[in-house]
Amino acid sequence: MTNEPFFPFLRSILPFLGKGALMTVELTIISVGIGVIIGIFGGMARVSRNPILLVPSTIYVEVIRGTPLLAQLFLVYFGLPSLGINLPPFTAAVIAMGINSGAYVTEIFRGGIQSIEKGQMEAARPLGLSYLQAMRYIILPQAFKRILPPLGNEFIAMLKDSSLASTIAIAELMRVGREITSRTFRSFEVLTVVALLYLAITLPLSLLVRYAERRMSVSD
Amino acid sequence: MIRLEKIYKRFGKLEVLRGVDLNIEKGEVVVIIGPSGAGKSTLLRCINLLERPTSGRVIFEGIDITRMDGRNIDKVRERIGMVFQHINLFNHLNVMDNVILAPMKVKGLSRNTAEQIARSLLERMGLGDKLYAYPSQLSGGQRQRVAIARALAMQPDIMLFDEPTSALDPEMIKEVLDVMKALVNDGMTMVIVTHEMGFAKEVASRIIFMDDGYIVEEGTPKEIFSNPKEERTAMFLSKILY
Ligand SMILES: Nc1ncnc2c1ncn2[C@@H]1O[C@H](COP(=O)(O)OP(=O)(O)OP(=O)(O)O)[C@@H](O)[C@H]1O
Numbered sequence: 001m002t003n004e005p006f007f008p009f010l011r012s013i014l015p016f017l018g019k020g021a022l023m024t025v026e027l028t029i030i031s032v033g034i035g036v037i038i039g040i041f042g043g044m045a046r047v048s049r050n051p052i053l054l055v056p057s058t059i060y061v062e063v064i065r066g067t068p069l070l071a072q073l074f075l076v077y078f079g080l081p082s083l084g085i086n087l088p089p090f091t092a093a094v095i096a097m098g099i100n101s102g103a104y105v106t107e108i109f110r111g112g113i114q115s116i117e118k119g120q121m122e123a124a125r126p127l128g129l130s131y132l133q134a135m136r137y138i139i140l141p142q143a144f145k146r147i148l149p150p151l152g153n154e155f156i157a158m159l160k161d162s163s164l165a166s167t168i169a170i171a172e173l174m175r176v177g178r179e180i181t182s183r184t185f186r187s188f189e190v191l192t193v194v195a196l197l198y199l200a201i202t203l204p205l206s207l208l209v210r211y212a213e214r215r216m217s218v219s220d
Numbered sequence: 221m222i223r224l225e226k227i228y229k230r231f232g233k234l235e236v237l238r239g240v241d242l243n244i245e246k247g248e249v250v251v252i253i254g255p256s257g258a259g260k261s262t263l264l265r266c267i268n269l270l271e272r273p274t275s276g277r278v279i280f281e282g283i284d285i286t287r288m289d290g291r292n293i294d295k296v297r298e299r300i301g302m303v304f305q306h307i308n309l310f311n312h313l314n315v316m317d318n319v320i321l322a323p324m325k326v327k328g329l330s331r332n333t334a335e336q337i338a339r340s341l342l343e344r345m346g347l348g349d350k351l352y353a354y355p356s357q358l359s360g361g362q363r364q365r366v367a368i369a370r371a372l373a374m375q376p377d378i379m380l381f382d383e384p385t386s387a388l389d390p391e392m393i394k395e396v397l398d399v400m401k402a403l404v405n406d407g408m409t410m411v412i413v414t415h416e417m418g419f420a421k422e423v424a425s426r427i428i429f430m431d432d433g434y435i436v437e438e439g440t441p442k443e444i445f446s447n448p449k450e451e452r453t454a455m456f457l458s459k460i461l462y
């Protein structure tokens with residue numbers, strides 16, 4: 001197997017790598033999905049003048065962004081069991097990555113909300129809409145459109161960072177690559193293919209993001 | 221209908237309103253005039269508590285709303301329509317959705333009912349062919365008429381206008397004033413801040429001249445324009461009427 005020509009070798013490992021890539025995408029979608037849910041509320045908390053919302057959300061963002069994702073991942077997977085909380089690897093990964101992503105998405109939403117002209121809120125309140133209704137029906141829909149590009153970038157970043165989940169025994173793309181490497185010793189070829197597979201997912205996404213950015217700069 | 225009692229408003233050290241008393245009866249059209257910085261906008265914003273008075277009371281139909289909590293203030297705001305100089309339609313919604321949003325989400329009207337109300341309002345304002353246009357596709361005058369329709373769709377008891385034509389090109393001023401005149405003819409209670417003196421003369425049941433944070437003088441258009449009692453009123457009018 002180690003002397004097999006490249007293309008047949010590639011064909012034999014691609015199904016495994018493909019499965020790994022699927023796992024990577026799944027992990028990323030769920031994590032960023034959690035991140036977006038956290039981010040909507042986090043972003044609103046970050047623009048609030050109420051310290052009960054503002055202070056914890058700021059601490060959350062600073063702590064998460066100021067510490068490595070790997071440390072967060074280990075804390076959830078290896079650290080929580082000592083408190084009697086045992087999580088399966090996938091759950092642990094999704095929790096750690098979701099909370100991590102949430103901090104970045106919070107800041108994205110904060111920026112998006114702040115980018116909407118003050119007049120939109122000012123027009124909504126006299127109509128009897130509450131602050132939360134104005135957020136929901138007026139501010140967030142407009143903010144959401146504007147933050148699609150940075151959200152896309154966050155997705156791309158998380159997709160790459162999800163390779164860290166290989167350290168807690170999740171069979172995502174990186175992990176599968178390393179397992180094949182240790183079986184076949186063809187590190188260079190395998191890891192190159194792994195890298196190209198990441199690129200195959202991220203490149204179309206970044207092109208899409210750039211296209212969206214360009215369209216937005218034209219429309220407003 | 222609305223009574224303001226001893227309204228003071230301070231922004232930091234700046235005292236913008238200094239003891240304003242004002243009573244607005246149902247069906248009245250009160251026009252507020254005065255130089256820039258007099259506190260006209262601030263006063264208007266105190267009426268629906270967009271600005272909280274530093275002291276004083278706003279009594280809406282016998283109830284002191286300055287003491288209310290946020291939820292109840294929203295309830296009061298439903299009944300007080302407001303139109304600003306800076307026209308802020310909801311950019312992501314078309315004309316129809318701009319107008320029906322609050323009736324649906326605040327009053328709980330069905331889409332059907334809300335659309336019926338909106339359509340007849342918009343048609344009356346000459347916007348029947350713009351129901352599904354987006355704000356960016358409208359002229360300033362059209363946008364302001366949509367803003368008026370949006371406020372009216374809540375079927376308010378009173379309408380507040382803060383220089384609704386000041387941001388408009390001259391040729392669009394008339395279309396907005398005409399819409400407002402139609403409202404006056406319908407008997408709507410209105411408080412209008414404006415520099416359009418001809419319009420003020422024509423529609424006002426009472427003119428209030430404000431300067432320096434308080435009401436200097438008030439009276440019928442005839443009293444104010446033909447023989448103002450106060451020196452400052454005369455000065456202001458001579459400047460504005462050439
Ligand atoms: N939110 C605010 N913070 C600080 N100062 C304010 C605020 N709003 C208004 N002011 C100040 O209060 C004063 C009165 O403002 P206001 O807008 O009520 O005047 P106005 O009579 O409406 O003037 P204009 O004709 O220019 O619209 C001004 O000096 C203004 O700078």
Ligand SMILES: [Mg+2]
Nearest residue numbers: 260261262382
């Ligand atoms: Mg003003």
